[in-house]
Amino acid sequence: MTATAPTSAAPARVPAEPSDAEVIVASRDVPERFSEIFDRYFVEIHRYVASRLGDASADDVAAETFLTAFTLRHKYDAGRPQARAWLYGIATNLIRRHRRSETRAYRVTGRATAETDHADRVAEMVSAQRMQPRLAAVLAGLGAGDRDVLLLVAYGDLSYEEVAQALGIRAGTVGSRLNRARRKLRKALEGDVE
Template structure:
């Protein structure tokens, strides 16, 4: 329905969107095929985000469901917001919440897995540091110990690379709450790990 092949990673970021997401979503209300462009722009990064939290197994289905839900909700989209990125991350996060047990089980399984040598060095992106596919066992354990709300904020910032305002929009909470949840989550990581792996130059 929305195209057979996801775009290369990073397609939606760092590029000028013309026409805007809002314009495409508005057009799709009368011409549903226009929504395919939204899928092409964002599927790859939404899939990576879901995969980082649930693993590759459920990611295909949950990412696809994200865009089906967005399509069904397009008539309610606030077209004053030119970019749909935060909206899509919010839908994806709501769907991830249905798999909380799967997510925590994945972290607990990683916690029991022997750590592999880190070959990436300090230049690795922060997203790689919290990826379920490359996560160190102690970090997995620390994430499993977070509340659902704090983990959502932490991973939207660290993996989705959303701003505080975008996270607030995605989760429907005030920006101040985003800041307090993120600070609480990072304090928890420092307490469990003895350092903050999300800080610049941090290591697992």
């Protein structure tokens, strides 16, 4: 008896996941659908907020980002298939409300000095450790627009176009702000490179 190989049938089609825009539009009639947007982006938005404000504020601001997005879902531009930049824009605006705390924290870190015990002196020898206070001071000294662009690119890993969408500015402005911020950082940190 010989075995014959089964004929290959066409592979089953897996339905494509609906775009963010489709989910948001559907959530206007079925609010529970918005949880799909939350599930897709919460971890990423939380990580970005935590990098800007610290863990203590991240839970609240990230949650507020999605609450705001849910409230504004009727205004979402359904012509944009991805909501990523929109959510980063909301998060950045909420972070601006916390800007005084953020700037104050950068300034405090920038003024921080090492303790005089041996362990701290050894840690101070590590260049990343030495650079951190100066970096924080430079970030605190950047204009809000430059800092937002720099941190959306660095922490959010957004493209120029996504940053432009998030902040409601032109991509060329993103490039200008990013270059200016990078120049200031480079100039301020040049003394740390040995």
